[in-house]
Amino acid sequence: MPASTAVHAKTRSVGIDPATLTAAADAALRTGDYAAAVEALDKVVPARPNDVRLLLNLGGTFKELGRFDEALPVLERAVSLDPRRHGAWSNMPSTRCGSSGDHGRRRELGS
Numbered sequence: 001m002p003a004s005t006a007v008h009a010k011t012r013s014v015g016i017d018p019a020t021l022t023a024a025a026d027a028a029l030r031t032g033d034y035a036a037a038v039e040a041l042d043k044v045v046p047a048r049p050n051d052v053r054l055l056l057n058l059g060g061t062f063k064e065l066g067r068f069d070e071a072l073p074v075l076e077r078a079v080s081l082d083p084r085r086h087g088a089w090s091n092m093p094s095t096r097c098g099s100s101g102d103h104g105r106r107r108e109l110g111s
Helices: 003-012 018-031 034-047 052-064 068-081 086-100 103-109
Strands: none
Touching: 018 034, 018 052, 034 052, 052 068
Protein backbone atom coordinates (compact mmCIF):
# COMPACT_ATOMS: atom_id res chain seq x y z
CA MET A 1 0.00 0.00 0.00
CA PRO A 2 1.49 3.41 -0.95
CA ALA A 3 2.48 5.64 1.97
CA SER A 4 -0.16 8.27 1.23
CA THR A 5 -2.90 5.62 1.08
CA ALA A 6 -1.76 4.23 4.42
CA VAL A 7 -1.77 7.72 5.92
CA HIS A 8 -5.29 8.39 4.69
CA ALA A 9 -6.47 5.03 6.03
CA LYS A 10 -4.94 5.73 9.42
CA THR A 11 -6.38 9.24 9.71
CA ARG A 12 -9.88 8.17 8.67
CA SER A 13 -10.15 5.69 11.51
CA VAL A 14 -11.98 6.77 14.63
CA GLY A 15 -10.17 6.95 17.96
CA ILE A 16 -6.59 6.78 16.73
CA ASP A 17 -4.10 7.67 19.42
CA PRO A 18 -1.94 10.78 19.04
CA ALA A 19 1.27 8.75 18.56
CA THR A 20 -0.22 6.97 15.55
CA LEU A 21 -1.47 10.24 14.06
CA THR A 22 1.93 11.83 14.62
CA ALA A 23 3.60 8.91 12.85
CA ALA A 24 1.13 9.24 9.98
CA ALA A 25 1.87 12.96 9.70
CA ASP A 26 5.62 12.34 9.76
CA ALA A 27 5.28 9.69 7.02
CA ALA A 28 3.21 12.06 4.88
CA LEU A 29 5.74 14.87 5.33
CA ARG A 30 8.59 12.56 4.32
CA THR A 31 6.82 11.73 1.06
CA GLY A 32 5.72 15.32 0.40
CA ASP A 33 2.02 14.50 0.80
CA TYR A 34 1.18 17.78 2.51
CA ALA A 35 -2.59 17.32 2.28
CA ALA A 36 -2.36 14.03 4.19
CA ALA A 37 0.02 15.62 6.70
CA VAL A 38 -2.47 18.42 7.40
CA GLU A 39 -5.25 15.87 7.73
CA ALA A 40 -3.31 13.97 10.42
CA LEU A 41 -1.93 17.07 12.16
CA ASP A 42 -5.38 18.66 12.32
CA LYS A 43 -6.49 15.64 14.33
CA VAL A 44 -3.49 15.36 16.64
CA VAL A 45 -2.81 19.04 17.48
CA PRO A 46 -6.04 19.44 19.50
CA ALA A 47 -4.92 16.48 21.63
CA ARG A 48 -1.46 18.03 22.06
CA PRO A 49 -1.97 21.81 21.78
CA ASN A 50 1.34 22.66 23.46
CA ASP A 51 3.54 20.37 21.36
CA VAL A 52 5.78 22.85 19.58
CA ARG A 53 7.08 20.28 17.10
CA LEU A 54 3.55 19.43 15.96
CA LEU A 55 2.66 23.11 15.70
CA LEU A 56 5.78 23.78 13.63
CA ASN A 57 4.95 20.87 11.35
CA LEU A 58 1.37 22.06 10.90
CA GLY A 59 2.35 25.69 10.33
CA GLY A 60 5.13 24.74 7.93
CA THR A 61 2.82 22.40 6.04
CA PHE A 62 0.17 25.10 5.70
CA LYS A 63 2.94 27.36 4.38
CA GLU A 64 4.05 24.75 1.82
CA LEU A 65 0.45 24.51 0.61
CA GLY A 66 0.25 28.32 0.26
CA ARG A 67 -2.26 28.53 3.11
CA PHE A 68 -0.46 31.44 4.74
CA ASP A 69 -3.44 32.79 6.66
CA GLU A 70 -3.74 29.42 8.40
CA ALA A 71 0.01 29.02 8.89
CA LEU A 72 0.58 32.31 10.67
CA PRO A 73 -1.50 31.76 13.84
CA VAL A 74 -0.13 28.24 14.23
CA LEU A 75 3.46 29.47 13.95
CA GLU A 76 2.72 32.38 16.29
CA ARG A 77 1.42 29.85 18.83
CA ALA A 78 4.65 27.83 18.49
CA VAL A 79 6.73 30.99 19.04
CA SER A 80 4.67 31.91 22.11
CA LEU A 81 5.30 28.46 23.60
CA ASP A 82 9.01 28.32 22.78
CA PRO A 83 10.47 31.70 21.70
CA ARG A 84 13.96 30.23 21.38
CA ARG A 85 12.90 27.59 18.87
CA HIS A 86 14.56 28.49 15.58
CA GLY A 87 12.05 26.63 13.39
CA ALA A 88 9.17 28.84 14.44
CA TRP A 89 10.98 32.09 13.78
CA SER A 90 12.52 30.96 10.51
CA ASN A 91 9.08 30.46 8.94
CA MET A 92 7.56 33.73 10.15
CA PRO A 93 8.89 36.34 7.65
CA SER A 94 7.91 34.42 4.52
CA THR A 95 4.59 33.40 6.04
CA ARG A 96 3.74 36.99 6.95
CA CYS A 97 4.66 38.16 3.46
CA GLY A 98 2.81 35.30 1.83
CA SER A 99 -0.36 36.14 3.68
CA SER A 100 -0.22 39.75 2.55
CA GLY A 101 0.80 38.92 -1.01
CA ASP A 102 3.84 41.22 -0.77
CA HIS A 103 6.38 39.07 -2.62
CA GLY A 104 8.80 41.98 -3.08
CA ARG A 105 9.03 42.34 0.69
CA ARG A 106 9.69 38.60 0.94
CA ARG A 107 12.83 39.02 -1.20
CA GLU A 108 13.88 41.98 0.93
CA LEU A 109 13.61 39.83 4.08
CA GLY A 110 15.80 37.17 2.48
CA SER A 111 13.16 34.47 2.04
